Amino acid sequence: METPKPDLRVDKDGFLADYHEWNEQAAQLLAEREGLGPLTKDMLDILIFLRSYYEKYKFFPIIRAVCKNVHKPKDCLTEEFIDPVKAWKIAGLPNPGEEVEIFRDWNPLGF
Numbered sequence: 001m002e003t004p005k006p007d008l009r010v011d012k013d014g015f016l017a018d019y020h021e022w023n024e025q026a027a028q029l030l031a032e033r034e035g036l037g038p039l040t041k042d043m044l045d046i047l048i049f050l051r052s053y054y055e056k057y058k059f060f061p062i063i064r065a066v067c068k069n070v071h072k073p074k075d076c077l078t079e080e081f082i083d084p085v086k087a088w089k090i091a092g093l094p095n096p097g098e099e100v101e102i103f104r105d106w107n108p109l110g111f
Contacts, residue, residue, distance in 0.1 A: 015095035022051065022092030030090045036081075039090075043080050045070045050091040060088060060096065 008029055009017035016022055016030065024039075027047055031039050039047070049070050053061045061069075063084055067076035081087035088096065 011095050013095055015089050016092040019092045019094055026092055027090055034086050046077060046080060047091040054093050
């Protein structure tokens with residue numbers, strides 16, 4: 001018999017309503033909702049770093065800094081989660097709002 005999964009309180013965009021309610025089980029559920037399989041240790045290390053950085057600076061870190069701080073290759077975040085905003089969501093951090101769309105659509109080379 002399968003154990004029932006707890007409900008997570010999320011906003012309209014699927015971000016955790018209270019980032020203090022995050023734990024590894026919440027991360028697994030959020031990852032599942034985002035279409036990812038079970039989180040690996042490397043993925044959890046990235047999420048924990050994102051959370052600690054947010055708690056200190058209240059901002060998203062430079063992507064390369066994430067990988068450097070978890071001792072992984074410079075593109076680890078996009079390799080593990082594809083979309084940094086998805087990693088932010090799975091880390092249980094607050095909804096970054098509409099300003100994040102600027103980064104998703106930004107093309108510095110004009111292509």
